[in-house]
Amino acid sequence: MHLTLHVWRQASPDQPGRLVEYAAPDISPDMSFLEMLDVVNERLIQRGEEPVAFDHDCREGICGSCGLMINGSAHGPMKLTTACQLHMRSFKDGDAIWIEPWRAKAFPVVKDLVVDRSAFDRIIQAGGYISAATGTPQDANALPIPKPDADWAMDNAACIGCGACVAACPNASASLFTAAKVTHLGALPQGQPERERRALAMVAQMDEEGFGGCTLHGECQEACPKGISIDAIMQLNRDYIRASATKVEVAEWTGAA
Amino acid sequence: MALTLDAKIPAGPLAEKWDRHRFEMKLVNPANKRKHSVIVVGSGLAGASAAASLSELGYRVSCFCFQDSPRRAHSIAAQGGINAAKNYRNDGDSVQRLFYDTIKGGDFRAREANVYRLAQVSVDIIDQCVAQGVPFAREYGGLLANRSFGGAQVSRTFYARGQTGQQLLLGAYQALEKEIARGGVAMFERHEMLDVVLVDGKARGIIVRDLRTGEIESHAADAVILATGGYGNVFYLSTNAKGCNVTATYRAYKKGAAFANPCFTQIHPTCIPVSGDHQSKLTLMSESLRNDGRVWVPKRREDCDKDPSSIPEADRDYYLERKYPSFGNLSPRDIASRAAKEACDDGRGVGPGGRGVYLDFGDAIKRLGRQAIEERYGNLFEMYQRITDEDPYTRPMRIYPAVHYTMGGLWVDYNLMSSIPGLHVLGEANFSDHGANRLGASALMQGLADGYFVIPYTIGDYIARTPLPAVSTDHPAFAAAKADVEARTRALLAINGTRTVDSFHRELGKIMWDKCGMARDAAGLRQALEEIPRLREAFWRDVKVLGAAEGLNQSLEKAGRVADFLEFAELMCRDALHREESCGGHFRTEYQTEDGEAKRNDEAFAYVAAWEYAGDGVDPILNKEPLAFENVHLSTRSYK
Ligand SMILES: Cc1cc2nc3c(=O)[nH]c(=O)nc-3n(C[C@H](O)[C@H](O)[C@H](O)COP(=O)(O)OP(=O)(O)OC[C@H]3O[C@@H](n4cnc5c(N)ncnc54)[C@H](O)[C@@H]3O)c2cc1C
Ligand code: FES
Secondary structure (H helix, E strand, O other): EEEEEEEOOOOOOOOOOOOEEEEEOOOOOOOOOOHHHHHHHHHHHHOOOOOOOOOOOOOOOOOOOOEEEEEEEOOOOOOOOOHHHOOOOOOOOOOOOEOOOOOOOOOOOEEEOOOOOOHHHHHHHOOOOOOOOOOOOOOOOOOOOOOOHHHHHHHHHOOOOOOOHHOOOOOOHHHHHHHHHHHHHHHHHHOOOOOOHHHHHHHHHHHHHEOOOOOOOOOOHHHHOOOOHHHHHHHHHHHHHHHHHOOOOHHHOOOOO | OOOOOOOOOOOOOOOHHHHHHHHOOOOOHHHHHHHOEEEEEOOOOHHHHHHHHHHHHOOOOEEEEOOOOOOOOOHOOOOEEOOOOOOOOOOOHHHHHHHHHHHHHHOOOOHHHHHHHHHHHHHHHHHHHHHHOOOOEEOOOEEEEOOOOOOOOOOOEOOOOOOOHHHHHHHHHHHHHHHHHOOOOOEEEOEEEEEEEOOOOOOEEEEEEOOOOOOOOEEEEEEEOOOOOOHHHHHHHOOOOOOOOHHHHHHHHHOOOOEEOOEEEEEEEEOOOOOOOOOOOOOOHHHHHHHHOOEEOOOHHHHHOHHHHOOOOHHOOOOHHHHHOOOOHHHOHHHHHHHHHHHHOOOOOOHHOOOOEEEOOHHHHHHHOOHHHHHHHHHHHHHHHHHHHHOOOOOOOOEEEEEEEEEEOOOOOOEEEEOOEEEEHHHHHHHOOOOOOOOOHHHHHHHHHHHHHHHHHHHHHHHHHOOOOOOOOOOOHHHHHHHHHHHHHHHHHHHHOOHHHHHHHHHHHHHHHHHHHEEHHHHHHHHHHHHHHHHHHHHHHHHHOOOOOOOOOOHHHHHHHHHHHHHHHHHHHHHHHOOOOOOEEEOOOEEEEEOOOOOOOOOHHHEEEEOOOOOOOOEEEEEEEEEEOOOOOOOOOOOO
């Protein structure tokens, strides 16, 4: 296949970026999208031009490193598929493809297609865990958990933290990411003691990072490569309202875990 | 100067060693822990669990990873499960049996005492993970579910769909983030360790490159832990994530840490075959698939290009079931991989280039229904379909072995300390528990055992017993190490040759796969030992690394890693050449039984080969740690 790429190039966080056109001839439909970029980069290096920087690691759709806006969609045209698992057979010979980084105030560009997603880690720091210090807790089977609860926890725990939900959202909200963690932990008996504080603290951190609010557009759910549903956001809202009503003081808790 | 390798195995009966050792350890009193600092390099299962646990105890911890978040460490990709001797199935499991299976699975090349401890703490791991909220698969009654993995006849593998590694890592990562928030851990993402710093013969710090700014930084501490994963990417194509490297452990080797059994590599039998020259990595299809999938090739060569559904039962060779009736499709990895290679070498492979065998779910779907299979393996089937464009529900998968895991690693004693005092090594980066072949679902177990339950004790003992005068990064040893790292970076950028880093990496990978892969022989290894230095010389003359030392420069990162692989590969081949026997994943074609099985030589090779760096261009020194088997009988491994 012969393709034309329009790739966002930006040398550093404080320099302006722009779209640059590259011809990409002789691309095999069996290549993954990132393998196609590898080929383009090899050719750029041969010509003495700096290769395009992009984040990637596992190339199996699980580490959440890769994240590209491909023709305006987060991770490209195929549903439930990360950019690294997208194959070129999803495109046609002669196609033009626009490749850009995630765009969100809370995800500043580092270089080319690489953005800074550390805001996600800070949301987890605010309360996305169960405080169970290493030791010898009770036997794992002492606490039976109904299968549907465990399955629902797992559905939400499947989040890979890639940021597609933020990139797809017109408000650049991190609600689906935050909600997935709140819902995963809240579905389990172990997660109950910290449930209300968790919801309040994680939402507060999300706001502080500069993510937008959720107006239930549902674009996040469409873009999520792991199929996480906006039902999680409903759950987050319920937990948040209940916690606000019981007036748990976030400040008295965060940092004291 | 030969090292004295003291494994420091505690005295007493096997089952009591760990308890007794814990009792005899010196403790650091809680108020003093705050005064001690520990560097943890790596945030995978081993690193994240260690960093979080040490911080909970009160140590001041700094943790480093090269990804943009600790949650992205390669452990995230593990699919199938984690072993533990819970015996929840009442099917005859026990600590003793997990111990025995692991020693036997490793073809009697692991240390008994370490393996026994691993089996003992395995049960605590599951409890710990459940307490953190890891959503393991459950039965309808609400209790934990299990599946079987290769090399075992009991069902002891716990799992979270096909994403066990992800869920275990997120549990450890969340514990780590909790400690970061509390101020116990300082996290350094996008930082790559490029050297370890020794002061008065002890590991007291590291040199890292901040991958965003390019700045070379020094960090000092009382002790250093490496949990930097495996080096399978020396083969270029492997199931490892692209960033997996040998740099951290190899640089430690060059500073005096012995490297043990570098040639022990695991080739995983079930990966998606290569599709073309553009291939950048290989994708694993979890071993758990062998619970329900049946492996076969056509009996006749002329059937290989036919549609598999048109080949009648009678014309199929279910070779694992035929050769190993008692373990069948669940034979250990090394054995299943070699059997696949044999079938393909015999001209009966399927798919492009004849490098593939079928993994067929037809029978299982008939027996259990499509929905049951979908529930067990749905995400793996989807992944397969996305990559190959074929539907595994209606057409058997095509699979082929690929490099997956490295049993070799830095030598450590029972306390997980390397031959450099103060330098501890955890997880896949050490050599300790899997001998010459690792059983499925045992790497996750080992990483978490090391991080949650072993190092928090043993590092305390080291700190309590060792005089550790204050050291700051102003010490000349830091300046010297930093200057070396900077000089090397400048050198890579100055070459400005004609070939890309990847082209060298691919070429190295091909040499290693052909000559130090699934089957090895002396002639091929000798050839590799001539080719690798030539390739390394070409690299340092002709590689083209663009961009600057400042700022994000992914080509420069890759170049540094490949430069280390180009040295390390030679050590692997040297180790493979010296070990004149076949054992586990190390198959020397000269040493096999009449029916093609690995032939060990216990008289001559029942030892750990721990290589010691002796200078560039000088042959490394071979140190031997003899393996004593006091509790298991050294037998020929049989899965028939
Ligand atoms: C596809 C796949 C599936 C698997 N499935 C299973 C399974 O089902 N069950 C099982 O038991 N095992 C499985 N394994 C093996 C298992 O996942 C690994 O052996 C294990 O996760 C390794 O954990 P670790 O903590 O030692 O290292 P890793 O998880 O590899 O972590 C290494 C860490 O070190 C950091 N690092 C590395 N080098 C540097 C450096 N130079 N500077 C700074 N930081 C550095 C990285 O950033 C990372 O944080 C699988 C492996 C693969 C490839
Ligand atoms: S590279 Fe890991 S999810 Fe794409």
